[in-house]
């Protein structure tokens with residue numbers, strides 16, 4: 446069976462339609478289902494992967510993504526964002542007494558950040574940021 450990978454604009458429109466209708470969606474799996482259903486009404490052969498959808502949605506202005514994480518192992522700071530693939534920027538956080546410096550890595554495109562002890566993304570919650578557009 447043939448299938449088609451829908452272009453970015455089609456996905457973004459479908460995400461906005463879904464989000465306007467629901468306000469928020471509690472997981473990436475659910476969002477993928479809803480968007481696939483929406484796109485599938487016009488293009489039954491469209492196939493949507495959760496990875497691509499996540500990378501696209503976390504960069505959309507009208508959607509706020511809350512990233513839930515678990516503690517991972519300690520190690521060197523990551524260079525690439527596990528959520529959206531953008532590069533991470535190293536940030537030094539000085540403690541209030543001016544003592545120890547805590548090294549963190551922050552994504553330049555989305556809300557993900559991590560420290561030496563890795564924050565591993567486990568779940569995403571999506572909210573429509575505003576209704577006025």
Ligand SMILES: [Zn+2]
Nearest residue numbers: 526529552555
């Ligand atoms: Zn990111």
